[in-house]
Amino acid sequence: MPELPEVETTRRGIATLMPGQTLQRFIAHETRMRWPVPADLEAIISGHPVLDCKRRGKYLLIEFAHGTQLIHLGMSGSLRRVPADEPRRRHDHAEWQFEHARFLLHDPRRFGAILWHPADAGPVESTHPLLQNLGIEPFDPAFTGEWLHQRLRGRKLAVKQALLSGTLVVGVGNIYASEALFKARINPQTAAGRLSVMRCTRLVSAIRETLTQALESGGSTLRDYLNATGEPGAYFDLHAAVYGKQGAPCPSCSTPIRRIVQGQRATYYCPCCQQR
């Protein structure tokens, strides 16, 4: 599934091609997504130049002078560049046509979204209901152990679930939550409010390292796939230490990795390295 590294790499890919170009035509072939794609979106943005391609959390933001198109890849979404004459496949739900580039949004499960925020409604990041309550960006310098410790004060929720909520820090999905907690040697079941500042600091570093590592290892893969003819849905190869490794030896101490369920989601951890 696309986590923040995939989304950011996708952003970098389209940011080299879209800004300064006029979107000749946008087509929503399938409007039944997480929310309906606005019926008039094609008319609203076709013929307008793209100013910038940004990201907030896992939302891609394509900026025009008169507003911003929000794109979320959901669980199974991918955006890829395709030749002008390549036929659409099943689940290619939306299409962006530029003079020298064409992009298709492919999303079998349709958990993704394509929305529109008009400029006169205010700055998208602070006024769009889906963006205004998002947590801090993981690479924001203000995201520190002290900051996290303060925000977790009094919370009894397990730290894994706090990370996943998206209201603290964005971009840490189910896979990287397990990976970051392993790297920080923190038990995922620990009550969030009981983490020391030191452990919070370790966790902040671990989140950044986990995301950075994924960006570096997967960047070239997705760059190719964006610029050429990769298979849609080709996500980063996951170099997981614990995720999906139930029963496998911990890379650090060889104790079998344990799988538990928290909030109806799988969590993987080493019961030896990650003591409470």
Place this chain on the structure above:
DNA sequence: CTTTAACCCTGGAGGC
């Protein structure tokens, strides 16, 4: 306020 659970959807895996 915090926390929990249902829900949206399809593909893939496993059982028979």
Place this chain on the structure above:
DNA sequence: TGCCTCCAGGGTTAAA
């Protein structure tokens, strides 16, 4: 081989 069931997952929303 095919049909059935189950599960995975991000993130919003309603309910407790």
